[in-house]
Amino acid sequence: MSRSVVVTGASTGIGRACVDQLVRAGFTVWASVRTDEDEAALHRDHPEAVRVLRLDLTDPTSIEAAGELVRAAGPLHGLVNNAGVALPGPLEYLPVDVFRRQIEVNLVGQLAVTQAMLPALRLSRERGEDARIVMIGSIGGRIAGPMLGPYHASKFGLVGLTDSLRAELAPSGIRVVLIEPGAVATPIWGRGTAAADDLAKTLPAGAERYAKQIAATRANAARSAAHGIPPARAAQAVVRTLTAPRPRPRRVVGPDATVAAALVRLLPYRLLYRLAAR
Template sequence: MMSVLITGASTGIGRATVAHLVGNGFHVWATVRADADDHELRAAHGDAVSVLRMDLTDHDSITAAGAVVCAAGALHGVVNNAGVALPGPLEHVPMQVFRRQIEINLVAQLAVTQAMLPALRLAKERGERARIVMIGSIGGRIAGPMLGGYHSSKFGLVGLSDSLRAELTPSGIPVVMIEPGAIATPIWRRGRSAGDEVTRHLTAAARNRYAKQIEASQANAARSAESGLPPARVARVIHEALTARSPRARYLVGPDARAAATLTRLSMRLTRRLVAARA
């Protein structure tokens, strides 16, 4: 039985991927932070899921989770899914908010990977599959206003994944980047709440200066939450990335992701104009 670790398994893409992989015969290590999510996953999937408590801002908890997984034996996949979107104009985003965005969406992805690599290498030593799947975003190819911290983290994740892929290729451990477009997950609702907190602390002049961009960003988040693709679509692509004999380096998910990827191949000047027009 293949064993896979999924971070951020309580909601959205993570939760859907747990269900999809369990339904296809996998054993899943699922990381959560809350008691309620722990109980729900155990009730839904029984022994097919081993729940781990992990806080991506707490390196000790990542190390402890890695020790548990590595002690259990071989691991065939790591799905670095957990992440946050913390919006606000970069001119006024508090540094602690920006650092939290980078810590969760970029630094922690490497920390989790480092903690789990011994178990992945054990799978390879046994002649079995082992691979790392990073859940990026089309926001790692094209950036817009009000999500500068998020885009910074996702652009950074692309570089991290590309370097890690080059380093692990001789070991036979593929590193795959999944790039979804708009997916209907709670990240948008939580992100708007975080953005509202930042906006409340803006001066009247700053709120007026960025009012149109803030309004457009909030409307876009609401559309994504309501009409984005279901997380199960991403779960199916993750399954393919984990099981394909020769997985691609990148998988786009959704028509908006494919359109944005095409846009990035246009001239830089035209791209800037089109992005600015959305604000």
């Protein structure tokens, strides 16, 4: 009998790449999506090995319903908390509702899904089997720059959430791992730019003082979409984390993330902050 893994945000990017590689590795995958088109695509490509969950991280009812389905099916080997959004804008003028949504999806939603799936993960441990939780963070959880304050706040928060979960679940034998990719060529950058366009229409005149930083952030997003590592590379790290006998508790993925992590460790804060401001 194949082991099962839940992957959130499985329609595109890292999540979809995780589904594809986990199926090839012999897992049964519970893949969460939000649209009929995405569900149909998963059924078409993996008719036997994928079970689709309709899941909205801001909807407690849908999270609990997904948890009930997974729990009813038996033990769960792994949970990959991947779903997320990037909502950019200058913090001085950012509507608090936008900031709240960013935290709700990227941080609160991760905990809610984890709570819903933990009984099935515990069942795996009770049967003498493995159980692991993989959080998809970001190098943006180690170093923060302008115009992505909501995203950075959510990813810095995810580090703390992951570390506490790791400590709390250690006595139960449930491993908790944080994956920290750098730039990945996924649709999140295009969606983030679209969100920025919508926000720009509502910003007051004073927001013009941020024009240069906004332009630089847009250019960085375009470069990430075009030249970031392929989602499959991040997915490989996830699969290794779910299958390695002793996975590292934190794993940086991608050359830019490796460099940024080294700078955070080595540079004085004053210099690090000057670089980030640029």
